[in-house]
Amino acid sequence: MRPAKDFFRPLAVGAPEPIREVPFPPSRMIHFFPAANEKMRSKVPAIAPTVDILLANLEDGVPADQKEAARAGLVEVAQTVDFGQTQFWTRVNSLDSPWALDDITAAVLECGEALDVIMIPKVEGPEDIHYVDRLLAQLEAKSGRTRPLLVHAILETARGVANVEEICAASPRMQGLSLGPADLAANRRMKTTRVGGGHPGYLVREDPPVGDDGETVIDATRATHQQDLWHYTIARMVDACVTHGILPFYGPFGDIKDTVACEDQFRNAYLLGCVGAWSLHPVQIDVAKKVFSPDPADVAHAQRVIEAMGDGTGALMLDGKMEDDASVKQCHVVVELAKRLSERDPELAATYGF
Numbered sequence: 001m002r003p004a005k006d007f008f009r010p011l012a013v014g015a016p017e018p019i020r021e022v023p024f025p026p027s028r029m030i031h032f033f034p035a036a037n038e039k040m041r042s043k044v045p046a047i048a049p050t051v052d053i054l055l056a057n058l059e060d061g062v063p064a065d066q067k068e069a070a071r072a073g074l075v076e077v078a079q080t081v082d083f084g085q086t087q088f089w090t091r092v093n094s095l096d097s098p099w100a101l102d103d104i105t106a107a108v109l110e111c112g113e114a115l116d117v118i119m120i121p122k123v124e125g126p127e128d129i130h131y132v133d134r135l136l137a138q139l140e141a142k143s144g145r146t147r148p149l150l151v152h153a154i155l156e157t158a159r160g161v162a163n164v165e166e167i168c169a170a171s172p173r174m175q176g177l178s179l180g181p182a183d184l185a186a187n188r189r190m191k192t193t194r195v196g197g198g199h200p201g202y203l204v205r206e207d208p209p210v211g212d213d214g215e216t217v218i219d220a221t222r223a224t225h226q227q228d229l230w231h232y233t234i235a236r237m238v239d240a241c242v243t244h245g246i247l248p249f250y251g252p253f254g255d256i257k258d259t260v261a262c263e264d265q266f267r268n269a270y271l272l273g274c275v276g277a278w279s280l281h282p283v284q285i286d287v288a289k290k291v292f293s294p295d296p297a298d299v300a301h302a303q304r305v306i307e308a309m310g311d312g313t314g315a316l317m318l319d320g321k322m323e324d325d326a327s328v329k330q331c332h333v334v335v336e337l338a339k340r341l342s343e344r345d346p347e348l349a350a351t352y353g354f
C-alpha cells in the first residue's frame with residue numbers, strides 16, 4: 001500500500017493526474033456487445049444513445065479464435081463512433097490469459113480518448129489492480145492521454161470477495177465493482193448451472209403443523225419461499241464500494257426471455273444500493289432503465305417528506321408514519337438520483353414533474 005501522500009501521484013512520468021472523486025453520470029445499465037461480431041458492431045451507433053454505458057466485450061462470451069478480431073472491433077468502434085454523453089467501456093481478458101496485455105495496450109494506445117473505463121475480470125486482490133494501475137500509467141504517458149482511464153473490477157472469485165475492501169482501496173482509478181455471479185458460483189463450487197438469478201432449491205419452508213396429538217406433522221406440501229443466493233455478496237460489495245467512494249453494480253442475468261425475474265434481480269440490487277446492472281440483450285436495456293430510475297411515486301413521497309421536514313431535523317408524523325433526520329436522508333438519496341437522471345432525459349423529468 002502506498003503512503004497516503006503518494007496515493008494521488010501519477011505512476012509514470014507524463015501520465016495524467018489521478019482523479020480525486022469518481023464521476024457519477026447516469027450508469028443504470030452497462031450494455032455488452034461482443035466486439036468480434038460485425039453485425040453487432042454495426043448496431044453500436046444506433047444503440048449508443050439509448051444506453052448509459054456501452055461496453056465492448058473481449059472476454060468470456062467471445063470464442064478463443066475471435067480474440068484478435070474482438071480487439072480490432074473495439075478499436076474500430078472507438079475510432080469511428082460518436083458516443084455523445086454515453087460512456088464507452090471495454091472488458092478485457094483476465095490478467096492470467098494470453099490476451100490481456102495486448103488488450104490493455106490496444107485499449108490505451110489505439111482507442112484515443114474515447115474510452116472511459118476498463119473492466120478487469122476475475123480480480124483476486126489489490127495486487128491485480130496495482131499491476132493494471134502502473135501499466136495504464138505507462139501506456140497513458142506513451143499515448144499522451146489527457147485524462148486517466150478508470151478501472152472497474154468484477155467480483156467473481158471467492159478470494160476477490162474476501163479481499164473486496166482492499167480491491168476498492170487499491171488505486172484512485174477504481175471506479176466501481178460488478179458482481180459476476182456466473183464465475184463466482186463456479187469458483188465457490190456452488191451447485192448452480194445458470195447465470196445469475198435465484199434457484200428453486202434455495203428456499204425456506206414453513207414450520208410443520210401440530211396434530212391433535214400435539215405432535216408435529218411432517219408433510220412436504222407446506223409453503224416454501226425461494227431465497228436470494230446473492231444477497232450476502234451484493235450487500236458486502238455495496239458496503240465496500242460506499243466505504244471507498246466507488247460505484248457498485250449487479251452483473252449479468254442470463255435468462256434473457258424471463259424479463260420478469262430479471263427485473264426482480266435488478267430491483268433487489270437497486271434496493272440494496274447498486275447503481276446499475278449489465279444488459280446482455282436489447283430487451284434488458286429497458287428493464288434496467290425502469291428499475292434503476294427511481295419510481296415516480298417514491299420521488300413524490302420523498303419530496304413530501306423533505307418539504308415537511310423543513311431544516312431536516314427533528315421528528316414528525318406523516319400519513320401515520322414517523323419521519324426524522326434519518327428517513328429524510330433516504331428521501332434525499334431518491335430525489336437527488338431522480339434529478340441527476342432527469343438532467344439528461346426530459347421525458348423522465350416530466351414523469352417526476354421536474
Ligand SMILES: CC(=O)SCCNC(=O)CCNC(=O)[C@H](O)C(C)(C)COP(=O)(O)OP(=O)(O)OC[C@H]1O[C@@H](n2cnc3c(N)ncnc32)[C@H](O)[C@@H]1OP(=O)(O)O
Nearest residue numbers: 032033034039040043047057060061182195252280281282
Ligand atoms: C457471464 C458473462 O460474462 S455475461 C457477459 C458475456 N456475454 C455476453 O456479453 C452476451 C451478449 N449477448 C449476446 O451475445 C446475444 O444477446 C445472445 C448470443 C445472448 C443472443 O443473441 P441472439 O440469438 O442474436 O438474440 P436475438 O435473436 O434475440 O437478438 C435479437 C436482435 O438483437 C440483436 N442483439 C442481441 N444481443 C445484442 C447485444 N448484446 N447488443 C446489440 N444487439 C444485440 C441481435 O443481433 C438481433 O438483431 P436482428 O434483429 O437485427 O437480427
Ligand SMILES: O=CC(=O)O
Nearest residue numbers: 156180181182183
Ligand atoms: O462475468 C460475469 C460472471 O457472472 O461471471
Ligand SMILES: [Mg+2]
Nearest residue numbers: 060156180183
Ligand atoms: Mg465472469
